[in-house]
Amino acid sequence: MIRVHSYESLGTYDGPGIRLVVFLQGCNFRCLYCANPDTIDAKGESKETSPEEILRMAVSQKPFFGKKGGITFSGGEPTFQAKSLVPLFRLLKEAGIHICVDTNGGIWNSDVEELFSLADLVLLDVKEFNNERHRLLTSRGNEQTLKTAAWLEAHGKPFWLRYVAVQGYSAFSEDIEALGNHFKDYRMIERVEILPYHTLGVHKYEAMGMTYRLTNVPVNTPQQLDEIKQLFSKYFKTVYVN
Template identity: 85%
Template structure:
């Protein structure tokens, strides 16, 4: 059984085309800006769901996917439930549905390796390149995330690099340049997405009686987003502000 938090039909922000987005329960990171704090706990208020039920939903929505769309697994952290997801991924492949997985790349085992092998596209969230700043932002090291990126490159698995731009936490010119230098020769990176910091999930913290720690962080101005895009474009050809 798979622990599902929620679904989004006709999604256009999590992978190519129109997609069914499945938000899964459980996460190994503790990102300060997490927009879905209700998905962090391994159980939460999620519903145990049979793989066949998700397959049926994806197949029913297939006419809306067109040539580019498909299903995206987000969260939470999908690889948190890798073992349970592998059989579903196999069924989705047999049904001819494009599979995308949005991951922080921070979990690694044989099940995760198989899961990423079955996916058509990986959305890899690199929260920060400087490891100390990464730990301050997520409470975890980025070492495995970078190893996961290297594995994707070595195994010729296409992926998108995603970077959330947060003033005082991940918006440092030297860190973006270091990231660019590290990844500039990767051939499997199809595009880079800059995700502007937002506060859309703050009401969830209030409802869960949790303290939101980035109350004083300002949203990015358009000038700051444009500046960051120019920085990334020094190293990558396809950079988008999502």
């Protein structure tokens, strides 16, 4: 069984085309800006769901996917439930549905490796390139995330690089430059997506009795986003502000 937090039909922000987005329960990171804090706990208020039920939902929405769309697994952190997802991924492949995984890349085992092997596209969230700042932002190091990127590259697995720009936490030009230098020769990075920092999930913290620690952090100005885009564009051909 798979612990599902929620669904989004006709999603257009998490992968190519129109997609069914499945938000899964459980995460190994503790990102300060997490927009879905209710998905962090391994159980939370999630619903145990069979692979067949998710497959039925995906197949029923397949007419809306067109040539580019499909299903995206987000969270939470999908690889947190890799063992349960592998059978579902096999079923989705048999049904001809494009599979996308949105991941922080911070978990690695044989089940995660098989999961990525079955996926058509990986959305790899690199939270920060500087490891010390990455720990401040997520409570975890970024070593495995970088190893995951290297595995995707070595195994010819297409992926999108995603970066949340947070003023004072990850919007440092020197770190973006270092990231660009590290990844500039990767052939499997299809595009880079800059995700503007937002506060849309703050109300969830209040409802859950949790303290939101970035209350004084401003959202990005259009000028700041343009400057960040220009930095990334020095190293990558296809850069978007999502």
